[in-house]
Amino acid sequence: MCAAEARRVAVVGGGWAGCASAVGLARAGCKVTLFEAARTLGGRARAVEVNGLTLDNGQHILLGAYRDTLRLLRQVGIDPAAAFLRLPLQMRYPPHSGGMDFVAPRLPAPWHMAIALLRAKGLERADKLALARFTTSARWMDWKLNEDCSVAELLERFDQTERLAKLMWHPLCLAALNTPPDQASANVFLAVLRDSLGANRAASDMLLPRIDLGALFPAAAARYLESRGSEVRLGARVETLAQDGDGWLLDGEHFDAVVLATPPQQSARLLDGLPETADLIAQLNGFGYEPITTCYLQYDPQLRLALPLTALVDGPGGHWGQFVFDRSQLDPGHAGMLSVVVSASGAAAALDQDELAAQIAAQLADALRMPALAQPRWSRVITEKRATFACVPNLRRPDNATRLPGLALAGDYTAGEYPATLESAVRSALGATTAILSRRTLPRENGSLSHTDGDDDLPSVQ
Template sequence: MNRVPANSSSWKKPAKVASSSSRRIAVVGGGWAGCAAAVELAGSGHEVMLFEASRTLGGRARGVEFDGKPLDNGQHILLGAYSETLRLMHAVGIDPSAALLRLPLQMRYPDTTSGMRFITHRLPAPLHLLSGLLLAEGLTLDDKLSLARFSTTARWMGWQLNQDCTVAELLERFDQTDRLIKLMWRPLCIAALNTPPERASAKVFLAVLRDSLGARRAASDMLIPRVDLSALFPSRAAQYIDRRGGKVRLGTAVRKIDQQDKAWKIDAGAEEPPFEADGVIIAVQPDKAATLLSGLIDTSRLAGLQYEPITTCYLQYDTTVRLPTPFYALVDSSDINEWGQFVFDRGHLDPRQAGLLSVVVSASADAIENGQGFLTAAIAAQLARVLKRPDLTKPSWSKVISEKRATFSCMPALQRPPIRTGLPGLALAGDYVEGEYPATLESAIRSGVQAARSVVDPHSD
């Protein structure tokens, strides 16, 4: 599930790209970062050519179809703090209130014996958090005091660390209870950073918490897509680019980029001459970016990134199967082959998907070791037990989607590549570039917007 966001208070509001003179810009890669860059440029009057190697925009966050069933390449959650994502959705004609189900920030398990029920309320911050904490079920007084102490101390620190450490070390330093770590901090860390607490960056985790536990109430709201991820932004982005005179070329893999004089040349196939542009934004996966940029810039940071997988297991049941809430948190335990961390009832999001449950396993390297069939059976058994529904052991249909390189491994003091490459007119975009936050849709969008600004205005922030 994806991951928690950037905060509008930490990112400067991107200014409009200067449009006094239209420039020709190539964007290589049609994921959310590339689409964002192309939309920002096209909306500012620049001529855009967007190259995407596959036949579908969206990258690792796109709609897919299996056996006639429309699914997502992975279940995602957005936050109200996704200011740039929501801005660009509006720009391309998406109504977020219709496309997204808005829920208060919560960590809710099927029962409070083995889990907890923490739901914030529609009150101004920080009262929404305080009321949720006071009324939380499944937590002892020590647990609640532990959470209050963490939140108070982190707020006093400005949600920042002078020296990075692991999340596990941070929780020990803040004297958090075992139960709170198990039910709150560990699942939040894995969901947000897609990296286990034992090797996840505490500095990045605190930035995430600042925008959820420490944010204004509306910014902390959870937003669950009601439409598939392609329809949520990439498809409308393509239409927007086309309406403004740009072009989107699907199924076109860029082989090489080169600079001659002040122009950039993009080689997208031997059967046609290179595309010439005033600037280029590279918005592909880090390993592909390293290949394209080899010999032009230092690619060591791109090559040095490590990765974590995310797996989503879809299980179809009778259309009468329905959860009381759109999603639950689950306690995962590899010791008993219970891998699911969150379960979503897709019928809450779209009535046409009644009876379809999606289960998310972040940082899923161990979970997928024994194959998809084993994982499907294990997750179905886990749901049957925790939901007290023996019939859930036998879904009528299932599909496992696993992204082996879903995100970079968000480790302490990680040196991520910058957006600016040092070469005029050449920029990087992607959820892996420098920033305070982990790999999120908002990180991807913001990187695309900043890359767009940098290639047309070398003096932009």
């Protein structure tokens, strides 16, 4: 363990997985150096400056089930009760927009879901029966298929109505997996549903950050690391990685162990030329990606929507948005600010940014029956082109541990049952920390890397 050996560990990449890995290793007594090529920490979940405001590069929703993320925030001094607006699980569309109104009341499970279904508006009896049938069947089969398939095939197999699929399952799939239902993994989708629709009330709650993503964790992680005698190097791109006896050289500097918490293709570049990594490199280079677009629209500071989070019916005719957030109900400094999320946004992101913002503003004006929303004071479109990996069926994701002693991977793309979420990044960091502290490597299996499919053997960082 690091506490006894005072080992020097390098963590390459300052996104959430890298910061979480660094915190876990520092807590175990390692001397950690965190390398980040950018001038700020956070990776694909970071704060940006727009017109004098600190905004996120993308709007996020967390779940109460994200136990490892919430535990980690507490460890670095962030109080989740103050940092999040906690809402019951819901799918609420504007009245008269052709949507539905589904809210889980604050009752013990499973009564919260049963009452939500009975009270749901905008769903016909056939829709409600289909939803009840689906959740009952999913619970019976422990929220997992023996053979993975697409979400669209799963919904067809369980006779879900067209309306329920459009208003409930499709937007949930896009929001959670950032992959269109006809391409998305049913098993990963079921794992998300297990911890939302199928979970106890607190676990199914939706958590909306009240503070920017940089302040929510990366900045607090940096303070934690420095308080433990570790180092954060910003604007420090690692160019070379080489073995050095029992340790590693990063651009000629010696470390006892390394966690690669960079995106898959960057990790593949650093691993190129090292022994026994050909199969791993092929895995890392084999991911497809999906973008996410967030459109910020500034209106009169007096503007306030009925709800902090509202679902939108997307579809042809420039209706790109899937959810709109009233930022004033999250951060008083964002009065009059709305943010609209477009998941799996390849087609939308191909448009001119001003045109896309205009179409989204028109969608809001129509859906919310507020004509003034068609004319924001200003707008800003932010697209993360590789926001997440494409979460397709039977995707082979690498384990945290590698065949090379003292070298581990961390990132939301590594083996696990969740899609690319902040919780996945944190769980992966726990796995990388375990691999480094135990110097665990993977055995050969038919000439290829073996991998696990979850975090069952990962300790909590406490």
